[in-house]
Amino acid sequence: MTETVTVELGKRSYRIDIGAGLIEGAGEVVTAQRPGVRCAIVTDDNVDAAHGDALRASLDKAGIGHTTLSVPPGEPSKCYAMFEKVVNGLLEARLERGDLVLALGGGVVGDLAGFAASVTRRGMDFVQIPTSLLAQVDSSVGGKTGINAPAGKNLVGAFHQPVLVLADTGALATLPPREFRAGYAEVAKYGLIDRPDFFQWLEKNSDEVFAFGPALAQAIAASCRAKAEIVVADETEKGQRALLNLGHTFAHALEGACGYDGARLVHGEAVAIGLVLAHEFSNRMNLCDADTVVRVCDHLKKVGLPTKIGDIPGPRLDADTLSRFIAQDKKVKRGRLTFILTKGLGQSYIADDVPPDEVLAFLKEKLTPSGNNLS
Amino acid sequence: MTETVTVELGKRSYRIDIGAGLIEGAGEVVTAQRPGVRCAIVTDDNVDAAHGDALRASLDKAGIGHTTLSVPPGEPSKCYAMFEKVVNGLLEARLERGDLVLALGGGVVGDLAGFAASVTRRGMDFVQIPTSLLAQVDSSVGGKTGINAPAGKNLVGAFHQPVLVLADTGALATLPPREFRAGYAEVAKYGLIDRPDFFQWLEKNSDEVFAFGPALAQAIAASCRAKAEIVVADETEKGQRALLNLGHTFAHALEGACGYDGARLVHGEAVAIGLVLAHEFSNRMNLCDADTVVRVCDHLKKVGLPTKIGDIPGPRLDADTLSRFIAQDKKVKRGRLTFILTKGLGQSYIADDVPPDEVLAFLKEKLTPSGNNLS
Numbered sequence: 001m002t003e004t005v006t007v008e009l010g011k012r013s014y015r016i017d018i019g020a021g022l023i024e025g026a027g028e029v030v031t032a033q034r035p036g037v038r039c040a041i042v043t044d045d046n047v048d049a050a051h052g053d054a055l056r057a058s059l060d061k062a063g064i065g066h067t068t069l070s071v072p073p074g075e076p077s078k079c080y081a082m083f084e085k086v087v088n089g090l091l092e093a094r095l096e097r098g099d100l101v102l103a104l105g106g107g108v109v110g111d112l113a114g115f116a117a118s119v120t121r122r123g124m125d126f127v128q129i130p131t132s133l134l135a136q137v138d139s140s141v142g143g144k145t146g147i148n149a150p151a152g153k154n155l156v157g158a159f160h161q162p163v164l165v166l167a168d169t170g171a172l173a174t175l176p177p178r179e180f181r182a183g184y185a186e187v188a189k190y191g192l193i194d195r196p197d198f199f200q201w202l203e204k205n206s207d208e209v210f211a212f213g214p215a216l217a218q219a220i221a222a223s224c225r226a227k228a229e230i231v232v233a234d235e236t237e238k239g240q241r242a243l244l245n246l247g248h249t250f251a252h253a254l255e256g257a258c259g260y261d262g263a264r265l266v267h268g269e270a271v272a273i274g275l276v277l278a279h280e281f282s283n284r285m286n287l288c289d290a291d292t293v294v295r296v297c298d299h300l301k302k303v304g305l306p307t308k309i310g311d312i313p314g315p316r317l318d319a320d321t322l323s324r325f326i327a328q329d330k331k332v333k334r335g336r337l338t339f340i341l342t343k344g345l346g347q348s349y350i351a352d353d354v355p356p357d358e359v360l361a362f363l364k365e366k367l368t369p370s371g372n373n374l375s
Numbered sequence: 376m377t378e379t380v381t382v383e384l385g386k387r388s389y390r391i392d393i394g395a396g397l398i399e400g401a402g403e404v405v406t407a408q409r410p411g412v413r414c415a416i417v418t419d420d421n422v423d424a425a426h427g428d429a430l431r432a433s434l435d436k437a438g439i440g441h442t443t444l445s446v447p448p449g450e451p452s453k454c455y456a457m458f459e460k461v462v463n464g465l466l467e468a469r470l471e472r473g474d475l476v477l478a479l480g481g482g483v484v485g486d487l488a489g490f491a492a493s494v495t496r497r498g499m500d501f502v503q504i505p506t507s508l509l510a511q512v513d514s515s516v517g518g519k520t521g522i523n524a525p526a527g528k529n530l531v532g533a534f535h536q537p538v539l540v541l542a543d544t545g546a547l548a549t550l551p552p553r554e555f556r557a558g559y560a561e562v563a564k565y566g567l568i569d570r571p572d573f574f575q576w577l578e579k580n581s582d583e584v585f586a587f588g589p590a591l592a593q594a595i596a597a598s599c600r601a602k603a604e605i606v607v608a609d610e611t612e613k614g615q616r617a618l619l620n621l622g623h624t625f626a627h628a629l630e631g632a633c634g635y636d637g638a639r640l641v642h643g644e645a646v647a648i649g650l651v652l653a654h655e656f657s658n659r660m661n662l663c664d665a666d667t668v669v670r671v672c673d674h675l676k677k678v679g680l681p682t683k684i685g686d687i688p689g690p691r692l693d694a695d696t697l698s699r700f701i702a703q704d705k706k707v708k709r710g711r712l713t714f715i716l717t718k719g720l721g722q723s724y725i726a727d728d729v730p731p732d733e734v735l736a737f738l739k740e741k742l743t744p745s746g747n748n749l750s
Contacts, residue, residue, distance in 0.1 A: 084455045091526035119494070122521060122532045123611070146497060151466035157497045158533065236498070 001214070003221035007141065007228040009235065012161050016141065016228075018220050022168035023054050023129060026102070027062030030127065033164065034100060038065040040090050042113035043104040044073040047131050050174050055104055055129070066102075067093045071112065075260060078108050078147045080156075086116040090124065097121050100163070106132035107139035107267075111157070114145030118160035128162045131171040133183025134268055137190075137223035140165050142231040142244075152328065153252070153260075159236050167224075169217050181304050182268025184209070185247075185275065187219055188300060190226035192275060193243050196346030198222055199299075206303050239350075246340040246348050247274030253325035254309065257317045264314045265306075272305035273312070278348075281362050282341045292345045309366055319363035326359060376589070378596035382516065382603040384610065387536050391516065391603075393595050397543035398429050398504060401477070402437030405502065408539060409475060413440040415465050417488035418479040419448040422506050425549050430479055430504070441477075442468045446487065450635060453483050453522045455531075461491040465499065472496050475538070481507035482514035482642075486532070489520030493535035503537040506546040508558025509643055512565075512598035515540050517606040517619075527703065528627070528635075534611050542599070544592050556679050557643025559584070560622075560650065562594050563675060565601035567650060568618050571721030573597055574674075581678050617725050621715040622649030628700035629684065632692045639689045640681075647680035648687070653723075656737050657716045667720045684741055694738035701734060 002019030017029070030037065039059060043052060048070045059066045069089040071077040090101065101124055103113035110128050117126035128140035146157015172180060184206075191199025201222075208215035227244065234241040251267070251274030258264045276297050282288035297307045309317055326337065337356055342348040377394030392404070405412065414434060418427060423445045434441045444464040446452040465476065476499055478488035485503050492501035503515035521532015547555060559581075566574025576597075583590035602619065609616040626642070626649030633639045651672050657663035672682045684692055701712065712731055717723040 080455070080459045087531055088524055088526065091524050091530055115494075119490075119521075119531050119533055121530060122519065122534055144497065146494075149463055149466050151463065155466055155496055156462055156494050158494055159497055 001217070003217050005221055005224045005228055007161070008232050009161060014161060014163050014165065016165040016167060016221075016224050018136070018167040018169065018217050018224065020168065020170040020217075022166040023051055023104075023171060024058055026055055026127075026129065026166055027058035027060070027064055029164070029166065030059070030100065030102075031062040031064055034098070038093075038095060038099045039067075039102050040093050040095055040099070041066060041068045041102045041104050042086055042109060042116065043068065043070050044077065044106075044109050045070050046073040047105040047109065051104060051131060051171060055102070069093075071109070073108075075108055075148070075262070078112050078153075080147065080149075082112060083116055083147050086112060087120050090116060090120045095120075095124065097124060099124065101126035102129055103127065103140075103162075104129045104131065105135070106130065107135045110135050110139050111145050111154070112147060114143075114160050114162065115147060115157050118145055118158040123160070125163045126160070128165040130165070130167055132175060133172055133180050133220075134186055135183075136167040136169075136172075136220050137183060138186045138227065140167070141224050141227045143235065165224075167220060169212070169220065172216070173212060179266065179268075180210075182266045182272075184303055185268040185272040185300065185305055187223050188296075189244075189246055189271065189275060190223050192279075192296060192342065192346060193226070193230075193246050193340075193348045194346050195222075195226055198226070199346060203295075203299055206299070210303065242338065242350050243340055243348055246342070247271050247276075247278045249326055249337075249339055250274035250277040250322075253322045254312070254317070256325040256328075257321050258312065258314070261314075265312050269306050269312075272300045273307060273309060276300065276307045277309075277366070278340060279342060280366075281339070281359070282343070284362055285341065285358070288342050288344055288347075292342075295345065317367070319360060319367050322363050323356065323360045327356060376592070378592050380596055380599045380603055382536070383607050384536060389536060389538050389540065391540040391542060391596075391599050393511070393542040393544065393592050393599065395543065395545040395592075397541040398426055398479075398546060399433055401430055401502075401504065401541055402433035402435070402439055404539070404541065405434070405475065405477075406437040406439055409473070413468075413470060413474045414442075414477050415468050415470055415474070416441060416443045416477045416479050417461055417484060417491065418443065418445050419452065419481075419484050420445050421448040422480040422484065426479060426506060426546060430477070444468075446484070448483075450483055450523070450637070453487055453528075455522065455524075457487060458491060458522050461487060462495050465491060465495045470495070470499065472499060474499065476501035477504055478502065478515075478537075479504045479506065480510070481505065482510045485510050485514050486520050486529070487522060489518075489535050489537065490522060490532050493520055493533040498535070500538045501535070503540040505540070505542055507550060508547055508555050508595070509561055510558075511542040511544075511547075511595050512558065513561045513602065515542065516599050516602045518610065540599075542595060544587070544595065547591070548587060554641065554643075555585075557641045557647075559678055560643040560647040560675065560680055562598050563671075564619075564621055564646065564650060565598045567654075567671060567717065567721060568601070568605075568621050568715075568723045569721050570597075570601055573601070574721060578674055581674070585678065615725070617713065618715055618723055621717070621723050622646050622651075622653045624701055624712075624714055625649035625652040625697075628697045629687065629692070631700040631703075632696050633687065633689070636689075640687050644681050644687075647675045648682060648684060651675065651682045652684075652741070653715060654717060655741075656714075656734070657718070659737055660716065660733070663717050663719055663722075667717075670720065692742070694735060694742050697738050698731065698735045702731060 143161035251270035518536035626645035
């Protein structure tokens, strides 16, 4: 069964389909929406090997001309050089403004392909075909696209909405369990932002989600709906969209301090620890009750996610390094720290005047041998 | 006296000031609009030498912090490498989203700086301070920004409107006469698109324009107003904005066939010849009377612009090469040629079904020894 979510953005509204077999059916859906269109598939070498042929066969069947541009898998492909390669590839394929870029892959491919589409001929349309859980519930919804710069991640890019998202849950079966689990941290995040009922539902249904039962598509759809609602209210992140960063300021600092070494810590794992830290810090600021902190921590631990800094393998991280990364985060406004804090389960809000000293003191506590999670 | 034109684009509306001494007064204007802002001046080495100090002194006087990023002068700077350099420079200067990029220079600087601003932190605001006539009447108005790709010029970019344009007519005095004259071709173009009265006014006042009299600022203001009106009606070039390409399909082919060699032909000169060719071709298609063709040709010749292909120095161009460039132009829709043709003085329209054979036959006629302009 296919779930559908609509992102209501006026003329730029688009549909998110969620279900099994959507890659095999992509040609039919695309040609119904855009008769006569030609496509460029932008993907990475791993995803191409797993799903490229199925997508190409589907386009062939629908009579859609296509070309494939593949980049090496992994975060380093979100760079200027690959951006240039993909844009030039789209131009050499002689795609016209009305043609489509199909971003087939995880967050890296979606961000890179979307950004390339946004600037090719000053704006080509693109379709997201996310193949990781993280991309299905997060990066493929909302229109943030971009690459990394030496000064930091995601600092170069555009707000460019897709015209369609096809989230094929069948593709998730080929993911390594660790990556699937990491994506789940973002699913839980939507409950913790402002949907306590959804968090409660996840507490009950997470086993079925991890067993690829019908709850999986339902959880993805609920996540997309939650994100879409926030994006619609604040497309270009002037205000409320910042709520989506719950747990992320800590997460980015953890990733940075680990040198973005995926062997130690992948993004979703960092988010899981970041979510717990955000709740603990809120508790320390007398905003959030201790029971909620325990509940959040327990659920993430139950599905196998790390929940404390000490869970990260490798050299010990120190509080000063983490604080430095936090101060460099994009979410700094004229020198003051902006954090998403919470007043309880699903009651997060934007705090834009968090004293850096409090954060440092909190992290120092967390990183002393006795400074463990409440749980 | 400063002329003012407003580009009405709702929330993204902006003001174009036109007059002498605006660079010296920039700091005051910027700080009035954005108290507390910091700026990055993006410029080229020549313009920096001519006007950089005046702009920096003005910013200093207004207490505005600033940094300068300069690129080599000339079209080759509209490339991926300089794009990367400017974006990284803006990030290293730690500019925040609310800070400003000041594009000080001609069309190359404006296109490059505007594109860099549009993608830095997914969108920084920028101010155009155009220092060439071409940039003042054309590229700094309308929000088209971008760089060139191996596949063609301006194929990579964004629609990104400035928040303010300061067109300092004093800066034009330092331009080589040839460059000033080339910019005038775009001024005349606005009359020929849909403002016959303005063209007639230019016929009477061009001497004063070239003598830097008060008619200069008036001509620039009228041009900006004309362009703004078309841009407002069609910001992202889905329809009527194509009228701005009057003469440009031929012009781009001429520039391409000359290998973009500015010693032989600069853009405005190509536009002058392109305008005459568009009128001649319209006449050949029985759309435009011969008197209008003569009148257009006479006026452009009077101010010293080239008006026929044979005016271009160097090796003879041939019709097949030109036709090939025309077929490659961005303005091709599903294989059919889109041209801006005209039914008389200031009566241009979009013809989207021009037969390529007719164009080739026309160019062959033009390029036989006897195939000269009507005039």
